[in-house]
Amino acid sequence: MHISVNVDGVTYADEVEPRLLLVHYLRERLGKTGTVVGCDTGNCGACTVHLDGHSVKSCQMFAVQANGHEVTTIEGLARDGKLHPVQEAFRSNHALQCGFCTPGMIMQAIDLLADEPDPDDETVRKGLEGNLCRCTGYQNIVRAVQDAAHRMRPGAGPKLEQHSDEHITAKQPVGGE
């Protein structure tokens, strides 16, 4: 099936099998290996990306379902070498160890901050309940999200992901037609 998907500001046109999971499309077809697969059942959240500005688990949907939509991955956050505030906060608060859950965790944290710009401890913990981390015990992740909230005021979340037109034209598609 033919699909057209905007990923991290670049529009890709591709022929895909209907059963191709979005995460495999990103990883295998587009080379966006920053987004990873940690489980089969949608529990771990490592594959979290944004679809039209909202977090989704990219292993729990098919690439064909992203047809005509915008996807943002961990690789689309940094702008001109400048990290997203949530990325910065994860680093400054030692909110990662092995780092495998980190892309999904960061994407979900950004989503959370879009809805809750000043979350308390419990709100952060609930907001991240769909993302498993085996290394950190979450304490520094919670701290990082709250730290990021301070760094991001005012305005947060999906807005930061909107790409300027220059950005799109400046990038060449690396996959598809």
Added chain:
Amino acid sequence: MIPAEFRYLCPSTVDEAVRMLAEEGEDAKIIAGGQSLVPVLRMRLAAPTALIDLGGLTELTGVRDEGDSLLIGAMTTHYEVQRDHLIHDHALLLKLATDTVADPQVRHRGTFGGSLCHADPAGDLLAPALALDAVMIIAGPGGRREVPASEFFVDYFETALAPDEILIDVRVPKFTGWGAHYEKLNRVAQAWSIVAVAAAVQVRDGSIAAARVGLTNVGAGPVRAVDVESALVGQPATAEAISEAALRASTGDGYKDNLARVLTGRALTAAVAG
């Protein structure tokens, strides 16, 4: 884990979806948000020949005010339900139960109608739908029909939907001004309810004028705690009356029976307070 091959169909109207379903036959499946279906497909517990994706049916999303009731499109996502003002004002119990469904990512994709059709007895929206006398509006080759929630949930993962039918809307009577609470006990945040209780209470002048109580995961489908409801009506909205009524949530002596009673008491207490 990788699903088996299937064909993917993307109707743009309900009628087209119904036609496709009829053409594809019993081996086709409807996919709404896919948050329960995709894991099933990935683990190859099911291998439909075709998936008919309702994702393009914008007519099935959103909540409409229909006077005495709300009409909730089957494809309205959990996230939308959580934030909808009509639902908040007139069917608060649905919002509160939806708040506890899975996790934020799943709530962005998963749909109200999809959860009801999946009919997992541990799913959190069945008991509220039952308690609030929701009515399922179903489209099929013969046109539209309506099925009350009390007849919709048939068994474990089984509903009154025929293989060639699609749930399109859910009508929920307005419970304006009712207090509500969804009390859920699970092992970890992502786990399904061991037992949960959905309660809505109308308090007038310190007395309970009406009450609705539904139980999650105590049977093959949601269970309406009618004995609790009738014991409450006309009683003062006090802790004693609630405790007394909550005992009727179950008569057994197993763990889940106990939870049904305890959580009913807690849900009612919070609903009265709220």
Added chain:
Amino acid sequence: MTATAEPEVGKARLRKEDARLITGQTKWTDNIQLTGMLHMAVLRSPVAHARIRGIDCSRATAMPGVALVLTGEDFAAEQGSLPCAWPITEDMKSPPAPAMAVDQVNFAGEAVALVIADNAYRAADALAAIDVDYDELPVVLDLEEALKDQDLVHPDLGTNKCATWVFDSAEAGSGTDVEEAIASAEVVIERTFRQQRLIPSFIEPRSVVVDPSADMFTMWSATQIPHILRWMLAATTGIAEHKIRVIAPDVGGGFGGKLQVTPEELLCLLVARRMGRPVKWTESRTESMLSAHHGRDQIQKVTVSARRDGTVTGLKVELLADMGAYLRLVTPGIPILGAFMFNAIYKFPAYRFVCTNVFTNKTPTDAYRGAGRPEATFAIERMMDELAVELGMDPMKIREMNWIKHDEFPFTTVAGMTYDSGNYEAATARAMELFGYEELREEQERRRSSGDPVQLGIGISTYTEMCGLAPSRVLGALRYGAGGWETASIRMLPTGKVEVITGTSPHGQGHETVWSQIVADRLGVPFEDVEVLHGDTASAHRGMDSYGSRSLTVGGTALVHAADKVLAKARKLAAHMMECDEADVEFASGSFSVRGTSTVRTLSDVVLAAHVAHDLPEGMEPGMDADATFDPDNFSFPHGTHLCATEVDTETGRVRIRSYVAVDDVGTVVNPLIVDGQVHGGLAQGIAQALYEEAIHDETGTLTTATFADYLVPSADDLPSFLTARTATPATSNPLGVKGVGEAGTIASTPAVVNSVLDAVRHLGVRDIEMPLSPERVWTALQGGAADASTPAAGGLGSIDSQGGQS
């Protein structure tokens, strides 16, 4: 300028690793794509014990994209037996462990066939088309039943008993006879605890890529042990070791779970050799849970004898340890690591430890965070509480009267270990203060007397552990097949930059950062000027890898020694350059000077001089590189006091951790940020054992917790905030004074939580509750029922179903 103003050791440096990890630039094994690469998928047995009557691959072989379908029979001649490096006794029974079952499967999840296809989707399709005819055999699941030898996992062995390992302090001369102690004791308590089976659950699924081109087999693997893996692959396959290169790129967690030589690594290698093309295998989560090794799974019978005043007089431990179906790399030795830790921080005069290892038709067990030591710590810390209850004493007081006092170090224990340093009083005092022990006891009393449905409990764990695995001579005495040393190399580059090569192999620990800090301090070079290379046998040719809280204590020390060798040589050359006697050369902040003069040569100057080699002292080789290998004399012994307050909802059985204080003494701290992180993560895993996680097999031997929907790894919403603090008594066994921190949190926390819950409900008649303390088990115990393994803790199962519909 090469001077560093303040010491790097002790500084909360942000991690060097993070830049790639937070931007998605990480190199996971599964990210690797090679030209012509094929994909391997593994068919696994759905039954736990069966003869294989036949396997029909014809349909699968004919499917599009399928290059090859192979069964165990196809590999029988070349696969050998997966290595077990720890034959704990001379007469240990060790069955052959084929990477792929040939004629019999012994656990559900064992590999029975594989597909090689041009992509992973087609490989998965072909798996579904392989037909295996199984002739099912009786399954052996229960440890105590297994010992009766009625049904046998491996009939050829004639028994399910793998080995029995004994330590007796009277025989060893490290103490007296425990039977005498028990016979003459004023008080004897005996308890049986069950250490449930756990699944390590690293978040990165395992993945292997083998490239057979260029006259060399290059293997990338998500492993903790590239060096051991290379050695074992050579030993198992006969491929010359110098023709195998193993690379552990970025590895997403391990926790012991990637301390393994796996069937799939071996199979990928054999298939790549057969096909002459690169092959990749990446597991699904369910495959991981079925086939990657599990942890724990012991039944512990523990007897403590004491005087009425609370003084302990003897400790007897009788263990049954579940090996699962095969002995993996260090399977039989895991419970033995606990043998030296049951006595913990207490001065038992008499001790006997007997461990019987048992085969069952389950996934093999092996190392999981703590490996033997959490089990030991759980048992003794539970027993100290039980003794306190028996004697009506405060549980902290009874610990205090029995533990080793700070002025008694070094102290040789009844298990024959010499604890070099520690201060249990200090850590405990700090923890009690942070916790508000007295106030919580008062609240507990209030809730008890008012009959509050939510009861409060306080749990204590005053733990120690043995880390820094390990002195090679000790490993030899324990019949382990390798040494416990570690290697480091320092390459001084002509521009003054530094490359550090370590034999440790991190998978989340932050070695790149911490090793840089150590070298920056030692050599007086900027932190940023140090690059750490690891996890590639081509660059780090020698190493014993990362596990057992060893990397810093052993590997870090090797690094210090290598840096000292660099400085020793540089000092000679500096003296030559400054035309002075070597004895007059001083080194500080990266510069050499002549005592009492202003003559200075920076290390960078000296390194350049060594590199160009125009004017070296007689006999000096060009270059300024150095290697060092450190073999420790002793283990290190971190310790600490953890206090946990839980609220137990007696109406539902639900446990909520109200507060958790961890005060740990891990010796000198190189990077406090990283140490805190290790403690947090360790606590999460230990708490998860107490409350959430359990690998459950049904009566047919099927693992029913084979997804993250069923195996309950806690999320952020299921864990509390921790209050962590430290006391420090530097280790005397290494120049850094470090003790290791990777396992402390996991080891300490499980008994703290369980003690706390029991403390909350003991007055209601509850004596014990098996882990994990699910709401149902807690409630059942409160009803006076036996909350044992017969009521499996309800997971989130049941919602993934073939009837799945519109959703």
